Amino acid sequence: MTLENFRITHGKDFRLAEFAAGAKPISSGDKAADLARLDDICEKLDAMQDVFYAEHQRKLLVVLQGMDTAGKDGTVRSVFRTFDPLGIRVVAFKSPTPEELAHDYLWRVHAQVPRRGEIVVFNRSHYEDVLITRVHGWIDKAECERRYRQLRDFERMLTETGTTVVKCFLHISKEEQKARLEARLADPEKHWKFDTTDLAERKYWKEYMAAYEDAIAATSTPETPWYVVPADSKTHRNLMVAEILFAVFSAMKPAYPPAKPELAGLKVD
Amino acid sequence: MTLENFRITHGKDFRLAEFAAGAKPISSGDKAADLARLDDICEKLDAMQDVFYAEHQRKLLVVLQGMDTAGKDGTVRSVFRTFDPLGIRVVAFKSPTPEELAHDYLWRVHAQVPRRGEIVVFNRSHYEDVLITRVHGWIDKAECERRYRQLRDFERMLTETGTTVVKCFLHISKEEQKARLEARLADPEKHWKFDTTDLAERKYWKEYMAAYEDAIAATSTPETPWYVVPADSKTHRNLMVAEILFAVFSAMKPAYPPAKPELAGLKVD
Numbered sequence: 001m002t003l004e005n006f007r008i009t010h011g012k013d014f015r016l017a018e019f020a021a022g023a024k025p026i027s028s029g030d031k032a033a034d035l036a037r038l039d040d041i042c043e044k045l046d047a048m049q050d051v052f053y054a055e056h057q058r059k060l061l062v063v064l065q066g067m068d069t070a071g072k073d074g075t076v077r078s079v080f081r082t083f084d085p086l087g088i089r090v091v092a093f094k095s096p097t098p099e100e101l102a103h104d105y106l107w108r109v110h111a112q113v114p115r116r117g118e119i120v121v122f123n124r125s126h127y128e129d130v131l132i133t134r135v136h137g138w139i140d141k142a143e144c145e146r147r148y149r150q151l152r153d154f155e156r157m158l159t160e161t162g163t164t165v166v167k168c169f170l171h172i173s174k175e176e177q178k179a180r181l182e183a184r185l186a187d188p189e190k191h192w193k194f195d196t197t198d199l200a201e202r203k204y205w206k207e208y209m210a211a212y213e214d215a216i217a218a219t220s221t222p223e224t225p226w227y228v229v230p231a232d233s234k235t236h237r238n239l240m241v242a243e244i245l246f247a248v249f250s251a252m253k254p255a256y257p258p259a260k261p262e263l264a265g266l267k268v269d
Numbered sequence: 270m271t272l273e274n275f276r277i278t279h280g281k282d283f284r285l286a287e288f289a290a291g292a293k294p295i296s297s298g299d300k301a302a303d304l305a306r307l308d309d310i311c312e313k314l315d316a317m318q319d320v321f322y323a324e325h326q327r328k329l330l331v332v333l334q335g336m337d338t339a340g341k342d343g344t345v346r347s348v349f350r351t352f353d354p355l356g357i358r359v360v361a362f363k364s365p366t367p368e369e370l371a372h373d374y375l376w377r378v379h380a381q382v383p384r385r386g387e388i389v390v391f392n393r394s395h396y397e398d399v400l401i402t403r404v405h406g407w408i409d410k411a412e413c414e415r416r417y418r419q420l421r422d423f424e425r426m427l428t429e430t431g432t433t434v435v436k437c438f439l440h441i442s443k444e445e446q447k448a449r450l451e452a453r454l455a456d457p458e459k460h461w462k463f464d465t466t467d468l469a470e471r472k473y474w475k476e477y478m479a480a481y482e483d484a485i486a487a488t489s490t491p492e493t494p495w496y497v498v499p500a501d502s503k504t505h506r507n508l509m510v511a512e513i514l515f516a517v518f519s520a521m522k523p524a525y526p527p528a529k530p531e532l533a534g535l536k537v538d
Contacts, residue, residue: 054461077353084346085359086392092355123355181537188528192323199537259457268450268468 002026003243008226011217016209019228021173024236026243034235041242042082045249052117052254053087059114059163060248063125066170067208068198069180071231072123075170078238079245080121089114092123105129105147106154113158126151127167130215135207148218155224165224166248168241169216170231174205271295272512277495280486285478288497290442293505295512303504310511311351314518321386321523322356328383328432329517332394335439336477337467338449340500341392344439347507348514349390358383361392374398374416375423382427395420396436399484404476417487424493434493435517437510438485439500443474 002025008014027034052058062080064072076090091112100108106126114120130147133139139147155165172180181198184190201208216226227244231237271294277283296303321329331349333341345359360381369377375395383389399416402408408416424434441449450467453459470477485495496513500506 054458056461073355076355080354081350083354085349085352085354085357085390086342086345086361088354089358090354121354178537185532185535185537189323189525191529191532192325192526194529194532196532196535199535202537256458257461260460260463263454263460263463263465266454266465266468268447268454268471 003227003240003247006228006230006240008216008220008228009222011220014213014217014220016171016213016216016228019171019230021171021176021230022232023230024233025230026240027233027236031235034239038078038235038239038242041239041246042079045082045242045245046084048246048249048254049083049087049119051256052119052249052252053084054117054256055254056117056257057162058252058254059116059158060119060252061114061122061158061163061165062119062245063122063127063165063167064170065125065127065131065167065212066231067172067177067205068201069177069184070170070172071234071237072170074234075168075238075241076121076123078234079241080119082242083119087117088119088121090121090123093125093128106150110154114163116162126154127215127219131208131211132201134211135204144214145218148215151219152221152224155219156221159223164248164252166244167219167224167226168229168244169212169226170229170237172231174202176232177202177205272496272509272516275497275499275509277485277489277497278491280489283482283486283489285440285482285485285497288440288499290440290445290499291501292499293502294499295509296502296505300504303508307347307504307508307511310508310515311348314351314511314514315353317515317518317523318352318356318388320525321388321518321521322353323386323525324523325386325526326431327521327523328385328427329388329521330383330391330427330432330434331388331514332391332396332434332436333439334394334396334400334437334481335500336441336446336474337464337470338446338453339439339441340503340506341439343503344437344507344510345390345392347503348510349388351511352388356386357388357390359390359392362394362397375419379423383432385431395423396484396488400477400480401470403480404473413483414487417484420488421490421493424488425490428492433517433521435513436488436493436495437498437513438481438495439498439506441500443471445501446471 006025028037064075066072080088080090096108109126112120130144134144158165184194220226229237229240275294297306333344335341349357349359365377378395381389399413399420403413427434453463489495498506498509
């Protein structure tokens with residue numbers, strides 16, 4: 001199991017270029033076996049979430065980031081569908097509204113963090129505020145550094161108040177994005193997913209990779225690690241995210257609340 | 270198919286006593302066949318939700334009401350898990366907070382209605398405000414009648430602005446509740462679900478049935494019908510809720526947004 005090699009717990013010497021988007025470090029090499037393994041983990045995750053929800057003490061926040069077409073939606077659909085809808089909530093952050101822009105950039109994010117017993121998935125997140133903003137020069141270097149610190153502080157507070165924070169960078173190659181965008185163009189039923197600004201953003205690929213590298217390096221801690229998930233293969237991506245969740249849940253050891261002795265002998269009339 | 274017999278579209282002559290909680294009107298009589306049919310419908314629902322989400326025009330609100338142990342959570346877990354978490358949200362309404370109580374009773378409810386392309390499930394709802402409140406005499410008859418009208422007006426506004434409203438009363442018998450409460454008492458891992466106030470509320474069973482009958486009668490319209498779902502059998506309950514959703518989605522005929530001709534010939538560099 002090589003999951004640790006993809007868990008970034010401190011930024012020193014982090015180089016995104018050392019991670020191949022097309023790699024399949026978690027794969028058995030056999031797709032059918034990988035899919036069976038995914039089913040198996042998802043079944044275990046389902047059982048663990050049951051207990052996590054019943055425990056009603058801790059919170060789990062999963063951040064999904066990645067370039068357009070990296071598979072954020074697909075990961076939600078394939079992996080997070082495992083969970084009982086009662087205990088999971090997906091928040092997709094879009095361009096901020098005027099009301100949101102009138103507040104600090106963490107305001108809308110903080111409003112959506114998980115409650116006790118809840119899993120929340122951020123489909124895009126507060127990291128957009130050090131990615132697109134930096135790539136387009138809407139914030140300068142000093143402000144970007146300040147935000148890295150603010151993000152660390154914010155996430156530290158969350159962990160200190162009972163939230164496990166897991167951050168996944170779905171890592172695809174520029175070539176794979178090309179193939180996926182072309183597939184969307186070719187299929188009229190997928191046109192609704194296509195935004196021509198995606199093509200414009202694609203021109204900044206190098207700048208985005210640099211922004212991701214710096215953001216991951218600046219905000220990875222042992223308590224709030226980033227995982228680099230090679231995501232050119234969808235099966236591998238799903239399997240790795242599921243394995244990450246399984247490792248996280250296993251470490252949390254959720255437990256049913258203690259039985260209530262006062263219920264012993266109660267009669268239902 | 271007898272679904273129509275359980276769809277209440279006007280309150281005249283509605284008598285809850287005419288509906289047996291232990292009936293299985295949708296069942297084939299064979300449990301394995303029922304479960305296979307449920308799987309089959311869920312697969313279709315999944316495909317339909319995909320299109321509904323992509324269409325991004327209309328909204329779907331499902332209200333689940335029922336006595337304690339009637340299976341609101343179980344229905345979410347078994348039927349609504351079908352859906353992609355991106356497009357579904359479950360809202361469990363608990364005892365109102367001081368902030369919520371400082372507003373009108375529909376304030377917190379309105380804040381949670383679905384957005385375009387979204388399915389929202391209310392696990393309990395604004396109907397608590399004409400049920401528990403009435404049973405315990407916190408509102409008088411005149412106020413209760415006023416609220417029935419307010420609920421009709423509120424739901425009419427929702428339907429007029431693009432929301433399909435589906436209301437399901439999960440109908441269990443007092444005997445079945447007894448068995449389920451006893452099962453919770455007998456299993457220490459289920460004690461967290463047990464609230465001794467459940468036993469207190471159970472004493473008002475007759476009053477609750479009268480309150481449900483009047484609420485359903487007063488708020489059923491062709492646009493915002495109630496369904497009475499016989500729910501002593503969990504398999505039957507799940508199957509019937511799935512059938513209702515299937516009928517609702519089929520009538521809505523969701524469609525992919527039109528292809529965008531301006532995308533033709535676009536090159537991905």
